[in-house]
Amino acid sequence: MRYSHLFGKTFKESPKDATLISHKLLYRAGYIRESTAGRYYLLPLGMRVHQKIQSIIKEEMDKTGAQEMITPILHPKSLWKETNRTSSVGFELMSIKDRSETEFVLGGTAEEMLVDLVRKFQISYKDLPFILYQFSTKFRDEMRARGGLLRLREFVMKDGYSFHSTEEDFKKWYKKMGDTYTKIFERLGLKTLIVESDNGYIGGEYCHEFVVESQIGESKFFMTDDGEYAAHEEVAQFQRDSKNIDEKEKPMEEVKAMRGNTMEDGVKLHNMPLWQQIKDLMMVDEKGNMILAVIRGDLEVNEIKLMHLAKVYKLRHATEREIREIGSEPGFISPIGLAEKAKKSGKHLVIIGDISLRTIKNAYTGANVKYLDLLNVNIDRDYTLDIEGDIAFARPGYLSPHGKILVAKRGIEVGNIFQLGFHYSSKMRGACFTDVDGSEKPYYMGCYGIGLARTMAAIVEIYNDEKGIVWPEAVAPFQAHLIEIQKSKVKSFGQEIYDELKKAGVDVLYDDRDIRAGEKFADADLIGIPVRLVVSPRSGDKIELKERKSGKIELLTLQDILKYFRA
C-alpha cells in the first residue's frame, strides 16, 4: 500500500489527556482515534494489527476443536433475569427497549445467550464436550475509561464457552484452554502469568487471569519468587503468623474506655499491640441483612472474599443508626453477645470471622456500649462465628500457602478463564443433556475470554522505544516499510522494488510522498514495522535493510531482500 493513499497519517502531538505510552503511540502513529471516551475507531493500520491478533486467536482456538459461531449483540433481558445477573452486574450493564417494548441488554458477556442456544437442541452425552466461541463487540459501561485501548467501553472480545458432562472432563479442557492461551499470547509476543483471580459477576468457583507484567497495569497481584503461587490481591491467600497463641486464657473483663472510635484510640488507651485488638466491621448486603466481619486488628477486611463467604453480591458499610438499631455502638462493636442483641432487635445478623482470630489470645475489643471495652476476649470461649474463613487482604512480605514470600506485582489483564460449573445450567430451565442412563443432567461449564484491543495495547506497552512502536512480526500491520530518497523524475527505483515485493507476496507499506527523508524515517520508526527498506541514489541498485528492533543495517540486492522475506 502507498502511504500517500493510507487514511490516518502520523501526528506530531499526543492527545492532551494521554498518559499511557500505548495511547500516545497508537494515536500519533495513526492506528486509532477516539470517538467518545472509551469508544475508539480503529484506522486502517490499527485494523490490520487487530485482524492479525484475531487470526492468531482463531487458529489456536480452532486447533483445540473449538467452533466459531456468533450470537446477537442484543440479549433478551429475560435471559439475564433467569440467572439474576441484571442485579449483580449493576451499572456496567446497558439496557435498551425496542419499538415493541421488549427489553434487551447490550452484551458484556454471553453465558446466558449460549445456554439459551444450546438448550434449543436435544444434547446427549455423545455430543459433549464442545466449545463454542465468537469474536463479537462487547459493551461495559465502565465508570472510567482509560486512555487508548487499555480499558474500553466497547471492544471486540473472543469469548468461548465449553459444555461438559462431568467436572473431570471440564478440568481437562480448562487446562487445555489455559495452555492454548499461553500459546496465543506467546505468538503475539506476550509473556503471560497465570494468576488466580476473582470471578466478579461471571459466577462459578474459580478462575484465572492471564496477566502481562507492567507497571501501568490495573491488575494488582501477589507472586512468589519461585512462580508457584500467583493470585490477584482480591483472592490472594496467605499464612497467618501466630502471635501470643501460647499465652494462658485470662478471665474476660469489662472496663471503662473513655476513648475515640478508631483502632488507634484503642491501642493508646490499653497500651497493647494492634494485633491483639479485634477489628469489627458492620456491613449491609443487597437485601438489607447485616453482616459483622471480625478480624485480627493488624489485618484488613477484603470485601470480595467477604462477599464470597457470605454468598452476597453487594456490600456497603452500615450507618451509625443501623449499628445502634442492632444493639451495638459505633467504635465499640464486638461479636460478644451481639447475636442475642440482634435477635431481640428483630434484625438478621451473620457474624463472619477471619481465621487470624485463632492466632491471638486475650484480645481486646468494644462491648457494644459506648465507653465500654472488653479485655481478655478469646474465641470459642467468649464468642462464636457463624462463618469462619479467609476474609483478609494479603500484603507484600506475607507467606504464601506454600510458605514463600509474597511479592506485589502489577500487570495488564489480557485474558481470563473461568470455571462456571453448574452456575448457569442450574439456574436456566432446560439447560441439560441426556446422560448414558437416560437421565437429564445439567451440563458443567467453563468460559474463556480475550480482549483484543487491550491485548493490542499491551503489546505496544511492552514493545516500544523512544522513537515509536516496535511491533513483533506476528502482529505488525505490514512486513516492510519501503522508503525512497530523491526520487528520479524519469523512473522510480522505489516503485520498481515496491512492484517486485508485492509480486512476491510481501506486504509492504511504500512511503511515496514528496517530503524530506528525515520525516519519512521518523514516521517509519513511529509506525514500527519490523523491517525498513531504503533505496537512494547513494546505495545505487542495492537496498538498505534495517531491522526496527535490533537496528541492524545491511545493504542487499533485490534478490537477497526477496530471500529475506521467504525465510
Added chain:
Amino acid sequence: MRYSHLFGKTFKESPKDATLISHKLLYRAGYIRESTAGRYYLLPLGMRVHQKIQSIIKEEMDKTGAQEMITPILHPKSLWKETNRTSSVGFELMSIKDRSETEFVLGGTAEEMLVDLVRKFQISYKDLPFILYQFSTKFRDEMRARGGLLRLREFVMKDGYSFHSTEEDFKKWYKKMGDTYTKIFERLGLKTLIVESDNGYIGGEYCHEFVVESQIGESKFFMTDDGEYAAHEEVAQFQRDSKNIDEKEKPMEEVKAMRGNTMEDGVKLHNMPLWQQIKDLMMVDEKGNMILAVIRGDLEVNEIKLMHLAKVYKLRHATEREIREIGSEPGFISPIGLAEKAKKSGKHLVIIGDISLRTIKNAYTGANVKYLDLLNVNIDRDYTLDIEGDIAFARPGYLSPHGKILVAKRGIEVGNIFQLGFHYSSKMRGACFTDVDGSEKPYYMGCYGIGLARTMAAIVEIYNDEKGIVWPEAVAPFQAHLIEIQKSKVKSFGQEIYDELKKAGVDVLYDDRDIRAGEKFADADLIGIPVRLVVSPRSGDKIELKERKSGKIELLTLQDILKYFRA
C-alpha cells in the same frame, strides 16, 4: 471436522412460522437459530458460510484500494442531530443512554461517524479520494422481521464510504464500486440487476440497488426487456401518454354536483373518462404544512416522489377538518383558487402537480365547495402549480423514458450504492478539505452497502432443490462431505481418507456417526456441500464422488480425488 463433534445438527421439522425456503433449509440443516424475532445465532456451519462471503467482499474491496477500518457501534446521538437524521430515520433508530446520561444511537448506517472521523484529520486534495469500509453489526428496529436471514433487526453489513474532491472523481468511483459489486455477487453465485432506487433516509440525489430476481423478494421494480432501464417502483419514471391534448380549450364552467366523494362518483355523474378528471390529494408534512398533490385521474400519486419534490421527509393524509380549515371540502378539492383561500385562512399550502396534467384538456374536478364541480379546467389558464414534476406511480405496460415497455419484477435487495454528494459534508461543520488553491471545500461523498446475512439467504433462495441446499463452491461451508458406510470395527477406511484429505488441505466434513446410511445421505443433501464422498465395502478401495449440483457420480481412487480438489 467430524460431524459427531459439530454443534448444530440437522433437524427434521421447520419452524412453524417459516414460509421462506431459505429460512426452512438454513434452520433444518443447522446453519442458524433464532434468538428473538429478527435476531439470529449463526451456528458453526452458518458462520463458515458468512465468513466466506465476508472474505470475498473483502478481497474485492481491497483490490479497489478501499481500506478496512471500524467505527464504534454506539454512535453519539449528537452527530445524528447535526444532520437532522434523528427525526428522519424515525422508529427504526434505537437510542440508549450510558450511566453519564450521554445519548447514543445503535448504528444502522455510519455516515456521520465516518465524517466525524475524517474531520479529525487535516485532509488536503492530495489525500483524496479514499474509500473506508467496515464489516460491522448494524441495527434496524424493523416493524416486521421476515423469517430467517432475509430481513433482520441485527446483521453484519459491509458499509463503505468514499470521499472525493470533485463530482467527476466521485462518478468514476461510483462506477468502479458498481462494477466491484457485480463482481462480488458473481463470485458468490448471484446474478444481480442494478436498479435505480430511492435513498430513503440516507440522503443524496441518486442511488442503485443490486437485486437478485426472486418472487419472494420485497424489492418491486420495473425493467424493460432490453435491460436498459431498471428502476424501483418508488422511483421508476415513465412517459405520459397524450390524451385529448389537441382539443380546443372550452370556457370553464361551475356545475351542481350531487355526488359522493370518490373519483368513480365523478366519472358516473359527468359521464366522462377517469383520465379527464383531476385527482387532488391533500397531505400534511412533518412540520404541519399542507401539500396539495394534483395528478391526472387515472394515475396514482407516489408519495416517495412527492416527498422528494416537496423536500420533506414525512407525509400523511390531511383530515377532513384540516381540508375544511384551509377553505376546501373533502371529495371536492381542486387547485383552482385554493392558494388564495389558504392565504386567507393563514395556512401554508404548496401545490405540486404531475407532468401528466399537460396531457389533458378541459378536465373536470371539484370546486372546493360541497356539491359543486368545475368543468373544462385547463392548466396555466385556470390554475398554476408551485412545483411541477413527476409524482406518479409507474405501471406494467407503461413506456420507459427510452420508449420500451416496463415489465414488473420482484427481487431481493442484496446491496446498495448511494451518491451522497454534499448531503453530509455540508451539514457537519469542519467536514472539508484544503483544495489546490488553499481554499476549504466540503468533500463530495458516496456510500456503499452489502448485507451479508441477506446475501446468504438470497444464495439459498436461488440454490436449492427438494432435498436441500446446493451451495456454490465459493461459499460452501466445506469442500467435501465424507460418508462411510458399514464402518469396519478393525480399521476405518473413512478415517484414512479423512486424514489424507485434511493433509492435502481439503476442508472436509466427515460424518462419523453410527447411524443408517440413508440418514447420512439425507443429511448430506440437506446441508448441501458441493461434493459428497462415500466409502463402503461395495466400492472397495475406490471412493464414490457425487456432485451435489449435477448429481454426477464417479468411482475414483484417492489419488484422483486429491487431483479433483487440486484442480
